[in-house]
Amino acid sequence: MSTTGTNAYTPTSRTARLSAGAADYLDERIGAARLVKGFARKVFPDHWSFMLGEVALYSFVILLISGTFLTLFYVPSMTLVEYEGSYAPMYGVTMSEAYASSLNLSFDIRGGLLMRQVHHWSALIFVAAIVVHMLRVFFTGAFRKPREFNWVLGVILAVLALAEGFTGYSLPDDLLSGNGLRIIEGVILAIPVVGTYIVFFLFGGEFPGESIIPRLYILHVFVLPGLILAVIALHLALVVAHKHTQYPGPGRTNDNVVGFPLLPVYAAKAGGFFFIVFGVIILISGLVSINAIWNYGPYDPSPISAGTQPDWYIGFVDGLLRLMPGQPEFTIAGFTLSLNVFLPSLVVPGLMVVALLAYPFLEQWVTGDKREHHLLDRPRNAPVRTGIGVMAIVSYCVMWAAAGNDLMAIAFGLSINDLTWLLRFAFFVLPPVAFVVTKRICLSLQRKDRELALHGHETGRVVRTADGEYFEVHEPLSETERWVLVQHEAYRPLAIPPKKHEDGRKVPAHERLRANLSNFFFEDRVEPVTPRELEAARHHGDHEAIEQPEGREAERRELGSSV
Amino acid sequence: MSDIQLPNSGKSPADEPDAGRTPVRFRNPGLPAHRHRQADVDPRAAKRAERQVLAMLGLSAVGSIFFIVAYFAFPLDGTFATLQVSNISLGLGLGAGIFFIGTAAVHLAKTLMPDTEMFDERHPQRGTEAERTDAAAIMVQGGQESGLGRRPFILGGLVGAAALAPLPAVVLLRDLGPAPGGALAHTLWDEGVRLALDPSAEPILASDVTIGSVFHVIPENLYESDHFLDEKAKAAVLLMRVDPDVVDVREDRAGWDVDGIYAYSKICTHVGCPVALYEQQTHHLLCPCHQSTFDLTQHCKVIFGPAKRALPQLPISVDDEGYLVAQSDFLEPPGPSYWERG
Ligand code: HEM
Ligand code: FES
Numbered sequence: 001m002s003t004t005g006t007n008a009y010t011p012t013s014r015t016a017r018l019s020a021g022a023a024d025y026l027d028e029r030i031g032a033a034r035l036v037k038g039f040a041r042k043v044f045p046d047h048w049s050f051m052l053g054e055v056a057l058y059s060f061v062i063l064l065i066s067g068t069f070l071t072l073f074y075v076p077s078m079t080l081v082e083y084e085g086s087y088a089p090m091y092g093v094t095m096s097e098a099y100a101s102s103l104n105l106s107f108d109i110r111g112g113l114l115m116r117q118v119h120h121w122s123a124l125i126f127v128a129a130i131v132v133h134m135l136r137v138f139f140t141g142a143f144r145k146p147r148e149f150n151w152v153l154g155v156i157l158a159v160l161a162l163a164e165g166f167t168g169y170s171l172p173d174d175l176l177s178g179n180g181l182r183i184i185e186g187v188i189l190a191i192p193v194v195g196t197y198i199v200f201f202l203f204g205g206e207f208p209g210e211s212i213i214p215r216l217y218i219l220h221v222f223v224l225p226g227l228i229l230a231v232i233a234l235h236l237a238l239v240v241a242h243k244h245t246q247y248p249g250p251g252r253t254n255d256n257v258v259g260f261p262l263l264p265v266y267a268a269k270a271g272g273f274f275f276i277v278f279g280v281i282i283l284i285s286g287l288v289s290i291n292a293i294w295n296y297g298p299y300d301p302s303p304i305s306a307g308t309q310p311d312w313y314i315g316f317v318d319g320l321l322r323l324m325p326g327q328p329e330f331t332i333a334g335f336t337l338s339l340n341v342f343l344p345s346l347v348v349p350g351l352m353v354v355a356l357l358a359y360p361f362l363e364q365w366v367t368g369d370k371r372e373h374h375l376l377d378r379p380r381n382a383p384v385r386t387g388i389g390v391m392a393i394v395s396y397c398v399m400w401a402a403a404g405n406d407l408m409a410i411a412f413g414l415s416i417n418d419l420t421w422l423l424r425f426a427f428f429v430l431p432p433v434a435f436v437v438t439k440r441i442c443l444s445l446q447r448k449d450r451e452l453a454l455h456g457h458e459t460g461r462v463v464r465t466a467d468g469e470y471f472e473v474h475e476p477l478s479e480t481e482r483w484v485l486v487q488h489e490a491y492r493p494l495a496i497p498p499k500k501h502e503d504g505r506k507v508p509a510h511e512r513l514r515a516n517l518s519n520f521f522f523e524d525r526v527e528p529v530t531p532r533e534l535e536a537a538r539h540h541g542d543h544e545a546i547e548q549p550e551g552r553e554a555e556r557r558e559l560g561s562s563v
Numbered sequence: 564m565s566d567i568q569l570p571n572s573g574k575s576p577a578d579e580p581d582a583g584r585t586p587v588r589f590r591n592p593g594l595p596a597h598r599h600r601q602a603d604v605d606p607r608a609a610k611r612a613e614r615q616v617l618a619m620l621g622l623s624a625v626g627s628i629f630f631i632v633a634y635f636a637f638p639l640d641g642t643f644a645t646l647q648v649s650n651i652s653l654g655l656g657l658g659a660g661i662f663f664i665g666t667a668a669v670h671l672a673k674t675l676m677p678d679t680e681m682f683d684e685r686h687p688q689r690g691t692e693a694e695r696t697d698a699a700a701i702m703v704q705g706g707q708e709s710g711l712g713r714r715p716f717i718l719g720g721l722v723g724a725a726a727l728a729p730l731p732a733v734v735l736l737r738d739l740g741p742a743p744g745g746a747l748a749h750t751l752w753d754e755g756v757r758l759a760l761d762p763s764a765e766p767i768l769a770s771d772v773t774i775g776s777v778f779h780v781i782p783e784n785l786y787e788s789d790h791f792l793d794e795k796a797k798a799a800v801l802l803m804r805v806d807p808d809v810v811d812v813r814e815d816r817a818g819w820d821v822d823g824i825y826a827y828s829k830i831c832t833h834v835g836c837p838v839a840l841y842e843q844q845t846h847h848l849l850c851p852c853h854q855s856t857f858d859l860t861q862h863c864k865v866i867f868g869p870a871k872r873a874l875p876q877l878p879i880s881v882d883d884e885g886y887l888v889a890q891s892d893f894l895e896p897p898g899p900s901y902w903e904r905g
Contacts, residue, residue, distance in 0.1 A: 043683040086641030107641050110634055114653045146688045179836060182796070183852060186834025186899035196747070196901045201739040206746055206793040207835075243685055251594030256682045258594065265676045272668025279662020286654010301796035302761050302779060302829060304837045304851055321834070321869055322853040329871035329900060338900040340869055341834055372687055406854060416854055417867050479592040486589045531585045 044266040045246040045259035049136045054270060056129035057236075058277040059122040060228065066119040067221065073109055074171065075101040076217035078210040087294055095298035098173040098213045102293055117285035123165050124290075125281060127313040130158050134356075138389050140376035142245045143360040144369075150238045153231055155356045160228050162313055167220040169311055172291070173213055176308055178299025181212065183321075190341035208299065248375045248487045250480040257374070309403065319402030320344035323424050359388075366517045367491050380449075381488045383442035384521045387435040394434040398427045439524070446526035453477065453485040453529040454537040476538075490527045494518040594680065602674045612674035619667035626659025743903070748896040750782075750798040752877060757783035758802060758826065758887040766886045767802070772824050777841045778802040780826065782889075797897055799829040799837060800877055802887070805846060809860050816862065819878040821887065826877040827863050828897035831855055833870035835899045848874070872900070 026032040044050075077097040083090045085100065087107045105112035134154060137143055143151035166184075170177045185207045189195045204211030243257045252258050260266050296305060310318055321344050328339035363385065364370070379386040401408065402423045409416040456476035464470055477485075494515040497507045601608040633652035639645055690698065711718045757766040761779040764786055772778065780800040788794045807823040820826075827848070831838050836852035846859040847866070855868030863874035875897045878890035896904050 041681075043681050086639065088641055107639060107646065110637075110639060110649060111653050113646060113650050114657070117650075117654075179852070182835045189899050189901040190834075191902075193902055196743045196903055199901075200741060200743045200746075201736070204740045206790070207796050208792055209740075209790070211740075242688070243683065250592045251680075251682075253591055255685050257685060258680050258682045260678070261681055265672050265678070268668045268672035268676060272665045272672065275661050275665025275668065277665075279658050279660075279665055282654055282661060283658035286651050286658055289650075299792075300762070301792060302781070302799040302837050302839075304839045308851070318853070324869045326833070326855070326865055326869050326871040331905065334905045335902050336900045336904040337902075338871075340871055341900070344869075345834075374685055406851070417856075420854065420867075480595050483589065483592050487591070529589075530587060531589055532587075535585055 040263040041261040042240070043243075043257050043259045043261055044270075045244050045252075045257060046269075047247060049140075050244065051273060052129055052133035052136055054273060055277055056126060056133055057232065058274045059126035059129060059281070060232065061274070062122040062278055062281060063119060063126060064225065066115050066122065067225075069115045070105065070119060071221055073101060073105050073112060074098070076171070076214045078173070078208070078213045090294065090297070093298065096173045096213065098171060099293070099298045102172040102174070106294065114282070114285055117288075117290050118282055119168075120290050121285050121288075122281050123168060124312060125277075127158075127161050127165055130154075130161055131313075134158060135389065135393070138359075139379040139386060140245070140247075141373065141382060141385065142376055144373040145364065146372050147238070147242055147245075148360045148364070150235060150242070151360050152357055153235045153238070155353065157228065157231050157235065158356075159353060160224055160231065164220060164224040164228065165311060165313060167216045167224065169314075170216050171213065171220060172293045173299050174293040175296035175299055175303065175305070176291075176293070178208065178301075179304055179308065180310055180314075181208065181299075182301065183318075187341060187345040190338040191346065192335075192337055192342065208301070243374070245374050245376050248378070248484055250483045252375065254372070254374050309407075312400075315403040316396055316399040317345055317349055319399040319405075319423075320348055322405055322420065323399070323402045323427060325424075363521075366514060366521055368494075369491070375487075377488065378484075380442040380445040381490075383439045383446070383524065386442050387439035390438040391431040391435040395427065395431045398423060398430055402427075443524060443526055449485040450526060450529050453482050454534060486528045486530075488528055490525045491518075491522045492525070493522040597679055600674065600678060609675065612670065616667045616671045616675075619663045619670065623660050623663035623667070626656050626661075626663065628656075630656030630660060632656075747797070747898065747901060747904070750892055750897065751784060751788065751794050752782055752798055752800075752889040752892045754889065754891050755882065756889045757882070758800065758879065758889065759783040759785070761799065768885050769821055769824065769881045769887050770885060772802065772804045772887075774804050774806060774823065775843055776804055777843075779829070779839075796835075797830065800826050801829040801838065801841065801848065802826050803841060803846075803859060805859065809846060811861055813862055816876060816878075818880075819876055819890070821879055821881055824879065824887065825859065826879045826887075826889075827857075827859075827874040828877065828893060829874075830898040831870060832865075832872040832874060832897075832899060833868070838874065 023032065075097045079097050080094050081097050081100055083093050083095055083100050083103065085091075085104050085108055087103055090103060102116075105116055107113075137151065137154065166180075170181050185199055185203070188199050188202070191198060199207065202212065202215070203209040204215075244259075246252050246257055246259070249258075260269075297303075309315070321341070324340055324344040326340045328343070329341075330337045330339070377385075379389075402420070405416060405419050405423060408414070409419045412419075414422075456474040459473045459475050461473040462470055463473055496515045496519060497512060499512070500506055602612050603609075630653055633649065633656055637645060637649040637652060639649060689695075706712060711721075758778075758780045759766050759782065761781045764781060764783055766783050767778060767780070778801075780802045781795060782798050785791050785794055785798070802824065804822075804824045807820070810820075810823070810825070829837050829839070831850040831852065833850065833853055833855050836850050838848050838850045838855075838857065840849040840851060841847075841859075842849065848857040848859060848863065849855075850857075850868070850870070853869050855870035856866050857863040857870075857874050858866045861873075862876060865871060865873060875893045875895050877893055879887055880890050882888045
């Protein structure tokens with residue numbers, strides 16, 4: 001491409017001349033050459049788990065597109081009107097304009113129902129992708145230095161996504177969404193001291209009032225998407241600045257990034273993947289109906305249908321509300337403290353967010369490791385972290401299951417009281433069990449890795465030695481195969497200091513805490529095989545076939561740096 | 564902070580291969596040799612891949628055209644049958660139109676674009692010492708040139724003014740809603756207000772309420788109020804008639820029912836869902852939201868679930884014409900708990 005007025009290269013064909021002209025025009029105005037040179041061949045590593053974040057990003061774009069279509073027809077107003085649209089069963093029913101316009105979107109605007117369903121399905125997939133993406137980042141340790149801030153931004157995005165989803169769920173103003181709002185009102189009322197005021201300010205008076213839908217609307221279509229967009233931009237800018245992490249493997253080091261260039265391969269794959277996600281969501285929306293708002297009628301504080309469920313991502317809060325027994329509500333000096341609502345709906349979710357925000361910093365404090373990490377951990381090589389992650393998943397699943405306790409009770413023929421007790425019990429017992437089991441599994445997988453690195457594959461060939469012994473021939477691993485199994489480091493725990501130094505000064509409590517945590521994390525560990533151990537194993541097992549795989553070795557390309 | 568936990572941190576000298584001695588750690592063996600794909604070596608395979616990509620783009624075009632045809636071919640008439648047909652065909656058309664562009668691009672990238680892996684070097688986030696010294700110097704210089712360090716009153720004034728400036732924005736939000744006052748403690752129920760059917764607002768004759776029956780009830784004057792949904796959200800009532808003998812005697816509530824006709828707030832004391840399910844045999848009321856269960860025979864005390872307080876009872880009697888009427892408002896605020904409730 002030509003960069004400045006003086007032509008380094010003379011284009012021959014007509015199209016080449018035209019595009020050279022365009023490139024020249026852009027470069028002289030926005031420095032396009034430098035941008036292209038800096039970015040167009042940036043290398044992106046390839047792995048299926050790296051597509052989870054992309055799914056989240058793409059579903060957000062789809063939400064922007066489908067949501068904008070919805071705004072052309074949706075009327076964010078609680079003014080009561082008589083429905084005169086074409087859906088006969090509702091004809092003449094008094095309802096809010098919001099609900100009437102949502103019905104019109106479904107029944108009178110061609111493609112409107114499709115767009116409503118695209119919007120709702122992509123909202124569900126958006127949040128799901130965020131959560132799974134977050135799990136990937138957690139289990140592979142991708143949040144370690146220098147990416148701690150990006151983890152924090154991710155947690156903020158997750159919270160914003162939940163808020164965005166909830167505000168959207170309320171907009172159709174049908175019976176389901178109104179009941180959701182009623183629960184929110186009850187939850188806010190339970191906030192000590194200021195709860196009642198917040199409700200009156202939020203709803204513009206008493207529930208439901210006539211202000212909440214327009215207020216949620218501006219949050220849903222302007223404030224929250226704007227915030228999400230800004231945080232996504234920061235999130236991606238940091239990804240570019242840090243360059244993507246990669247899984248360990250031959251040739252992949254902490255100082256390089258191995259993969260495909262942005263132009264053309266990554267752009268084609270990622271761009272294509274956007275269309276695939278978009279296409280799949282539209283196909284699902286064409287075939288599987290969701291949130292059939294016409295079934296329930298307009299919001300009315302009196303009726304309700306049993307077995308109604310919130311969107312999946314709100315389920316865990318609903319489940320917590322169901323698990324909590326009612327006792328902890330107190331009247332103190334003439335004021336009501338409703339911990340039976342406040343704790344499960346606000347305090348516990350708040351603590352969950354705090355725990356998510358704090359984890360990278362906590363782990364770094366415990367390991368004392370201040371180095372940059374660009375190679376991902378295999379989850380088995382961080383048994384305690386992996387255990388904590390699975391424990392969190394299990395607690396989340398118990399809460400989530402609790403939100404369906406009525407449906408499960410019917411399905412399994414249990415009394416709902418027994419089932420609730422069972423789930424209350426599970427809430428405290430299952431997570432620690434999951435932790436221990438996961439940690440054990442990780443450790444034994446690591447032992448298996450060691451075994452494999454030391455003794456190679458079993459071949460199934462049994463050989464008889466001269467003195468009549470039988471043994472199975474093991475085939476040693478190639479260097480490339482072995483590398484993945486031996487490349488990691490195992491942290492060692494800190495020695496627990498005594499309560500007092502020898503000179504009688506007290507050892508600060510935080511130092512002892514840190515040492516104790518370090519033991520909790522790293523006391524049980526399996527260290528990777530070292531070259532010496534491998535040598536020793538070969539000497540002992542001299543009946544193994546130990547020739548080096550010469551051929552592959554020769555083919556291997558040399559790489560600049562190595563760990 | 565000690566770093567004794569890192570046995571082989573970074574590149575220790577022990578890592579360097581040392582002739583004759585076994586290294587402490589394995590060395591990275593480098594990228595394995597590149598394997599060629601079929602389309603790289605076989606021109607026929609490449610041609611086939613090209614045709615496949617083209618076929619997908621063709622399918623996409625078919626989908627888009629199908630969408631446009633279906634849009635005009637299937638008008639809506641308010642019935643589910645047409646809605647279904649329209650939604651499915653629009654979804655299939657648009658979905659295919661977009662989906663196949665994606666598969667075509669990915670297939671193209673996977674089969675026909677180069678698949679040799681490349682590598683970029685990484686550089687630590689931390690600047691070089693020189694950069695850090697320069698940056699620090701710039702900041703210090705900026706600070707000095709601003710002169711704020713030498714003029715502490717300006718700095719103090721700036722902080723003070725900046726802290727005060729957002730306050731008007733907070734005050735500005737004051738009119739988002741009225742102060743709660745006692746609003747949550749009062750409903751439309753009052754002495755003589757007739758109990759009426761929800762939603763028709765027809766008054767209820769005591770004689771029409773047979774044993775075992777349940778009525779969903781609103782105040783007869785509900786629709787006269789300006790904000791009837793707000794009033795309904797507090798005043799909704801469930802009316803049940805049982806054999807008076809099954810209900811525990813409570814002296815302080817003697818005369819609140821009419822021959823075993825009981826009226827209780829329908830708004831759950833947990834977080835406000837309607838307690839809409841009544842089990843006739845057990846005389847239990849169940850809230851479908853989080854399964855709080857209230858026992859009518861014990862004056863709607865909570866016997867299970869996350870609610871703490873019993874449903875408030877509405878004292879009722881019969882007027883001259885035989886219609887059920889309230890004796891007064893609820894004697895305690897109905898609905899979810901709140902701080903000022905007491
Ligand atoms: C992260 C982003 C978003 C999420 C998670 C989300 C979620 C939702 C959900 C769950 C609904 C209820 C849909 C239904 O079943 O009718 C909804 C409705 C709606 N959303 Fe969004 N949304 C997002 C972004 C947007 C944006 C960017 C816009 C507009 C620019 C928008 C406009 C609307 C409108 C107008 C409705 C009401 C449609 C109706 O009632 O039929 N949304 N949203
Ligand atoms: S609102 Fe009734 S149990 Fe939660």
